[in-house]
Structure formats: structure tokens, C-alpha cells
Amino acid sequence: MSLDSPITKPHERLAAALADEMGAVNALIRDRMASEHAPRIPEVTAHLVEAGGKRLRPMLTLATAKMCGYDGPFHIHLAATVEFIHTATLLHDDVVDESNQRRGRPTANLLWDNKSSVLVGDYLFARSFQLMVETGSLRVLDILSNAAATIAEGEVLQLTAAQDLRTTEATYTQVVRGKTAALFAAATEVGGVIAGRSEDEIKALFDYGDALGIAFQIVDDLLDYWGTDATGKNVGDDFRERKLTLPLIKAVAKADDTERAFWKRVIEKGDQRDGDLEHAIELLNRHGALEETRQDALAWAARANTAMASLPKSDLRDMLIDLNDYVVARVS
Amino acid sequence: MSLDSPITKPHERLAAALADEMGAVNALIRDRMASEHAPRIPEVTAHLVEAGGKRLRPMLTLATAKMCGYDGPFHIHLAATVEFIHTATLLHDDVVDESNQRRGRPTANLLWDNKSSVLVGDYLFARSFQLMVETGSLRVLDILSNAAATIAEGEVLQLTAAQDLRTTEATYTQVVRGKTAALFAAATEVGGVIAGRSEDEIKALFDYGDALGIAFQIVDDLLDYWGTDATGKNVGDDFRERKLTLPLIKAVAKADDTERAFWKRVIEKGDQRDGDLEHAIELLNRHGALEETRQDALAWAARANTAMASLPKSDLRDMLIDLNDYVVARVS
Structure with a gap:
């Protein structure tokens, strides 16, 4: 994430262009994460919301509304909605993944307990729907309730596909649509x-x-095998958690009997030894799985740019194209 | 729950009066709990939905809509919505309470895992919002999203109040509004x-x-100290789980120093020995805490009847009054 100097990072330029609106979104988030009766709720939420995520999803809503000429107040509500849904899924994900760290800080389930993470996540989901209702748009409610269902469905699918070497690229795409793309697209x-x-x-x-x-998401999964210090990713996390991500799925599809036995041991059985990660990366390279994954990411990025380029030209539109280029620049 | 013969139970008479509509609700539930991509979802949901709960909450929606002369299709959607929200909260509750049994069957978190319970619960929440959106009523969405927030807030409050002897009756009422009354009232x-x-x-x-x-809920909490085989309640569950329910709150408020030391040991510290439950029940009786709790339940039931009796007379209205009488009949 430090490929270039701060001033040229597209998400920072977006944040600068949307500074006023993001200020209003942050104020609304602080207001709505309060609870008259249960102080545990803002404690847990503040831990996550103020942990300094990039606020990518609310920025997508603000930027698209603004480039489309929207001049009402409700893009602020929708941006806060999207961030609440995201925060709720992070809280539940950390319980599901039994995670101890998120954005370099201890997770809420570690600081409080799984119970608080589950229930505060539920509270934020409910709050996000209240915010949507305030916009008065049934279409918006339809889009975001569909997205919430797709997110949960994708997470369940990921759970049942974990450690299953038969996982296909189609299933992977379905999972990724749920865990990442559904909320981006709704935003x-x-x-x-x-x-x-x-x-x-x-x-x-x-x-x-x-x-x-x-x-x-493909770039994120690729960097888990291909990362360097510069990308800030911890290489091998997905391997250790035995996740069937795209590079692995591609390598497994081309595995000979010896390689298949290796994947069965390390992924299905979870019997991992010193040197296994290095051997896995060697197999991924041998079959061109990392390069193919990279090409897939670039192809999706190209589709994103084609879609955005079809819209009327504006500074915000071009920043969104730059943002997309930046996502894949990490592996270009 | 076997105080009288099946034919006279008000919830069974309601079920008979609403048989057609409940058939439509059950069909809609089966249809919407399906998932194209994640078969784990209907497995988990069917386990709970088909476990033979009394479907009290959806019946409340059907009965009130019908007694008010509603003749459209959307009370079916709303009844299914209410049951989905209820089922989602049960799934999450069982994770939070680390329960092994629900309605005499193993819980989903035991049969599958906590992860599935969390994520399938999220899916049902999202599905419930999709159903509401189909009604096209923003007011309905407002009511039910507020209820969902109150439920989650009440659950968090219950979590932070657990084992805390300073819990007041006001806090108890707040918790009960969240965990039980908010969904009844919305329904x-x-x-x-x-x-x-x-x-x-x-x-x-x-x-x-x-x-x-x-x-x-007060009756339920009372029967936890006052139950007999006839009530079907397992006496002492709340005591063992160190929950500050109304009978306990009332007894703690009147405790002398010796009694306070007892409550501190068994509830705050959780150091429970043989004979402690019997001693607790003796203290509850000594201070009239069970009788006072019973009177509180009767007072709430009287309020419910006054409210319902203000509405135009009809068979369904009278069945709802009978239902309310039946709830407190278990402790009358």
C-alpha cells in the first residue's frame, strides 16, 4: 500500500474531494452508534469505526451520488448505512474467523467477547435499516436488503467451501460477490x-x-501469496487458514497426483509443516496460477473502467477510474 | 403448559381461526429460507422453523390485520417477516447463551457450529427486510427496523447486566422490552x-x-423459580445462569447483609453449591418477591386487556384477550 507517495493515492484524493460530506457521514455515524440504554454498543462500535479504515464504501456512495448531480441530503444517510453494514459484517466475521487482529489492533471479540460482537453487529444492521428508511426510497431499501442477503449467503458459502479442494472458480466468484462485491455494487x-x-x-x-x-478481493487474495513488505500484507495467512482462494483453486485444478496429495495434507487435513508455504508458492508459480490470477484481476478492473467510462465525464468519475486502477496497480 | 385440555388453549383456537393464513405464511417461509448457493442455510433454518414453535408472533400479525379488516396479501409477508426476525434472534441467542437445547432439541450451534448460527441468522435478518420491502410500506419498515434495533439493544443490555446485583427493575423492564416485547408490539x-x-x-x-x-416474559422468569412439572419449565435455569430476573432483583433489594453475601457468592461470583437454589427460593418467598412478581405480571396483563378491549368487538379480538389471560393463567 506504499507504492507511491501519499498525495497521489486516489482514495486520498477522493477523501479530499469529499471532505465536507465525509465529515457529515462521520458525525451521523457517531450519532447513530450511540445507545441510550447499552453503553457497550458505542464502546465496541467506536473501537472499529474509529480504527481508521479508509471509508472506501461510504466514499463510493458519496462520489457516485455527487457525480450524478444529487443535491439532497440522503447520500449522507446512505454512506453511513453502507459503513454500518460493513462494520456489522466485520464484527460477525471476526467471530466466525476467530480472529484476534483487525487493522493492526485487537478485534472486538478479543477485547470484549464473541457475544458483544454478535449483538452489537445485529444492532448496527438494525441501525443501518433505520437510516435507509429515512431516505424514503423503497428502491434503495430493496437494493441494500438484497445486498445484505447476498453478503450473508456468500459468507455461509465460504464457510461450507472452506478446506474443500473441490471448490470451483465459479464458487469462488460467488463467495467474493458476497463478501466484497455486493456491498461495493450496492454502494x-x-x-x-x-x-x-x-x-x-x-x-x-x-x-x-x-x-x-x-x-x-482477487488482488487481496493474490497478495496473500505474492505480497512484499511494500504491500503490507502478511503472506501466508490464507494458506494457514486453509482458504480456497483463486490462486490455490487454479493450482489444484492442474495438480498431478503428488501435488494433489500435498494439497490434501496441508489444506484438507490441515497438517502444515515448515517449508510447506514455500512449496505451495512454488507450485502456484509452476502452474502459472499467480499470473493467471493477476490477469483475472486486471480483466475485472478493465470491466469496472469500461462501465465507469460510459458515464458523463467529471472529476469524480475520473477519480473513481483512478481508484480502480490503483487497486490493481498493487499487482501490475 | 398443560393446565387445560388442548381444545381450550387460546393459541390453538387462534391457530384454527387463522389456519389458511398460517398455511400461506409457512409456505412463504419455506420459499424464502431457501438459498440458491448455500444449502447450509435452509438446513439450519428448517431445523428451527420446523421444530414446532407455536408461531405466536406471526399469529399476532395475522390476527390483528384480520380483525382490523385488512383484505390485502401483505399480512402474510409481515407474519413471515416477524417469524424470520424471531428465528434470527434465536440463532444468535443460542450462540450468546452457549445453549445446547432449544424446544427440547439440540440447538443449531451444537448441530453445526456457532459460525453457521451467526451467518444464517444474518441471512434471515436480511430476508426479513426483503419481505418488508415487498409490502411497499415505509411505515412498516420504520416500525420493524426500530423493533430490530430495540431487540439488539435489549440483548446487549442483558449481557452487560448479567451477574450484576445492582441491576434495577427499570433495567429489567428495558431488557424485557428488547428481548420479548419489542417484537410482540411490532407484530x-x-x-x-x-x-x-x-x-x-x-x-x-x-x-x-x-x-x-x-x-x-415476567411469567417465564417467575416460573423459573416457581414452576412445577405441569408448567414444563426447568426450575433453576436462570439461577444457574446467574441472570438478574425480576424475582431476584426484588429479593436483592430487600436483602440484609447475610443475604447480600449469599447473592454475591452465588450470582456475582458464581460459586453455587448443593442447596443454594432451595435457599434462594426461600429468600424469594421470605421477601414476597415471587408474589410481587406475580402481581406485576397480572398488572401488565390487565394493561394488555384494557388496550385490546378499546378496539371494536370481534371474535379475533376476544381470542387475543383470551390469549393474554392464558399467559398469566399459568401463575394465577
Whole structure:
């Protein structure tokens, strides 16, 4: 994440262009994460919300609404909605993954307990729906409730596919759509919807968010085998957690009997020894799995750019194209 | 729950009066708990949904909509919504309470795992919002998203109040509104809302559901110290789980120093020995805590009946009054 100097990072330029709106979003988030009766709720939420995530998803909503000429107040509500849904899924993910660290800090389930993470996540989901209701748009509620269902479905699918060497690329794409792309796509789609744009334009915004989300997740999964200090990723996490991500799925598909026995031992049985990660990376390279994964990410990024380029030119539109380029620049 | 013969049980008479509608609700539930991509979801959901709960909450929505003269299709959607929200909270509750049994069967978190319970619960929450969106009523969405927030808030409050001897009756009522009454009240309120009744009538329906829910939960908590085989309750569960329910709160408020030391040991420290439950029940009786709790339940039930009796007379209205009487009959 330090490929270039701060001033040129597209998400920072977006944040600068949307500074006023993001200020309003952050104020709304602080206001709505409060609870009159249960102080544990803002404690847990603040731990996550103030941990300094990049606020990518709310920025997508603000940017798309603004580039579509929206001048009402509700893009702020929708951006906060999207961040609440994201935060709720992070809380539940950490319980499901039994994680101890998130964004370099101890997770809520470690600091409090799994119970608090489950229930505070539920609270944030409910709060996110309250925010949507305030917009008065049934279409927005439809889009975001569908996204919430797709997210949960993708997470369950990921759970049942874990450690299963038969996992296909189609299943992987389905999981990624759920865990990442559904919320990206909803975040960009609702920007066009509240601005009252044409169906073609709304579809283009959806396609941009969907493809950006998939590219984003593929790059993340690729860097788990291909990362360097510069990317800030901890190489081998997915391998140790025995996740069937795209590079692995591609290598398993081309494995000979000896290699298949290796994958069965380390992924299915979870019997991992010194040198196994290095051997896994060697197999991924031998079969061109990392390069193919990289090409897939670039193809999704190209789709995102095609969709966005179909919309009227504006500074924000070009920043969203740059953001997309930046996501894959980490592996270009 | 076997105080009288099956034919006279009010919830069974309600079920008979609403048989067609409940058939439609069950069909809708089966349809919407399906998942194209993640078969784990209907497995887990079917385990709970088909476990033979009394479907009290969806019946409240059907009965109130019908007694208010509603003749559209959406009370079916709302009844399914309410049951989905209830099922989702049960799934999450069992994770939070680390339960092994629910309705006499092993819980989903035991049969599958906590992860599945968390994620399938999330899926059902999302599905419930999709169902609400289909009704096209923003007011209904407002009511039910508020209820969902109150439920989660009540659960968090219960979590942080557990084992805390300073818990007040006001906090207890707040918890009970969250864990039980909020969904009862929303279930009855939306029946009047989709039927387009006056604000006074909608308020009366809300008040009925709210008071019924609180009476229901107080009775449940009372029977945990006062139950017999006939009530089907397992006496002492709350004591062993160190929950500050109403009988205990009342007894602790009147405790002398020796008694306070006892409560500190068994509830705060959780150091429970043979004979402690019997001694606790003796203390509850000594201070009239069980009798006072019973009177509180009766007072809430009276409020529920007053609210319902303010509405136009009909067979369904009278069945709802009978249902409320039946709830407290277990302790009358």
C-alpha cells in the first residue's frame, strides 16, 4: 500500500474531494452508534469505526451520488448505512474467523467477547435499516436488503467451501460477490438511484462497483501469496487458514497426483509443516496460477473502467477510474 | 403448559381461526429460507422453523390485520417477516447463551457450529427486510427496523447486566422490552398499520403487544423459580445462569447483609453449591418477591386487556384477550 507517495493515492484524493460530506457521514455515524440504554454498543462500535479504515464504501456512495448531480441530503444517510453494514459484517466475521487482529489492533471479540460482537453487529444492521428508511426510497431499501442477503449467503458459502479442494472458480466468484462485491455494487448503485439517473447509468454504476469489488478481493487474495513488505500484507495467512482462494483453486485444478496429495495434507487435513508455504508458492508459480490470477484481476478492473467510462465525464468519475486502477496497480 | 385440555388453549383456537393464513405464511417461509448457493442455510433454518414453535408472533400479525379488516396479501409477508426476525434472534441467542437445547432439541450451534448460527441468522435478518420491502410500506419498515434495533439493544443490555446485583427493575423492564416485547408490539402494530386504521387504534394494538410481551416474559422468569412439572419449565435455569430476573432483583433489594453475601457468592461470583437454589427460593418467598412478581405480571396483563378491549368487538379480538389471560393463567 506504499507504492507511491501519499498525495497521489486516489482514495486520498477522493477523501479530499469529499471532505465536507465525509465529515457529515462521520458525525451521523457517531450519532447513530450511540445507545441510550447499552453503553457497550458505542464502546465496541467506536473501537472499529474509529480504527481508521479508509471509508472506501461510504466514499463510493458519496462520489457516485455527487457525480450524478444529487443535491439532497440522503447520500449522507446512505454512506453511513453502507459503513454500518460493513462494520456489522466485520464484527460477525471476526467471530466466525476467530480472529484476534483487525487493522493492526485487537478485534472486538478479543477485547470484549464473541457475544458483544454478535449483538452489537445485529444492532448496527438494525441501525443501518433505520437510516435507509429515512431516505424514503423503497428502491434503495430493496437494493441494500438484497445486498445484505447476498453478503450473508456468500459468507455461509465460504464457510461450507472452506478446506474443500473441490471448490470451483465459479464458487469462488460467488463467495467474493458476497463478501466484497455486493456491498461495493450496492454502494455505487444507490448513488445513481437517489440522483434519479437513467436505468442504463444505474446499471453502469452497479457494474463498476461489482467489478471493482471482485478485482479488489482477487488482488487481496493474490497478495496473500505474492505480497512484499511494500504491500503490507502478511503472506501466508490464507494458506494457514486453509482458504480456497483463486490462486490455490487454479493450482489444484492442474495438480498431478503428488501435488494433489500435498494439497490434501496441508489444506484438507490441515497438517502444515515448515517449508510447506514455500512449496505451495512454488507450485502456484509452476502452474502459472499467480499470473493467471493477476490477469483475472486486471480483466475485472478493465470491466469496472469500461462501465465507469460510459458515464458523463467529471472529476469524480475520473477519480473513481483512478481508484480502480490503483487497486490493481498493487499487482501490475 | 398443560393446565387445560388442548381444545381450550387460546393459541390453538387462534391457530384454527387463522389456519389458511398460517398455511400461506409457512409456505412463504419455506420459499424464502431457501438459498440458491448455500444449502447450509435452509438446513439450519428448517431445523428451527420446523421444530414446532407455536408461531405466536406471526399469529399476532395475522390476527390483528384480520380483525382490523385488512383484505390485502401483505399480512402474510409481515407474519413471515416477524417469524424470520424471531428465528434470527434465536440463532444468535443460542450462540450468546452457549445453549445446547432449544424446544427440547439440540440447538443449531451444537448441530453445526456457532459460525453457521451467526451467518444464517444474518441471512434471515436480511430476508426479513426483503419481505418488508415487498409490502411497499415505509411505515412498516420504520416500525420493524426500530423493533430490530430495540431487540439488539435489549440483548446487549442483558449481557452487560448479567451477574450484576445492582441491576434495577427499570433495567429489567428495558431488557424485557428488547428481548420479548419489542417484537410482540411490532407484530400487533403492523397489523393495524397495513389495515389503515386510526392512530388511536394502532396505538392500542401496540400497547396490547407491548404489555402482552412484558407479561409473557415476567411469567417465564417467575416460573423459573416457581414452576412445577405441569408448567414444563426447568426450575433453576436462570439461577444457574446467574441472570438478574425480576424475582431476584426484588429479593436483592430487600436483602440484609447475610443475604447480600449469599447473592454475591452465588450470582456475582458464581460459586453455587448443593442447596443454594432451595435457599434462594426461600429468600424469594421470605421477601414476597415471587408474589410481587406475580402481581406485576397480572398488572401488565390487565394493561394488555384494557388496550385490546378499546378496539371494536370481534371474535379475533376476544381470542387475543383470551390469549393474554392464558399467559398469566399459568401463575394465577
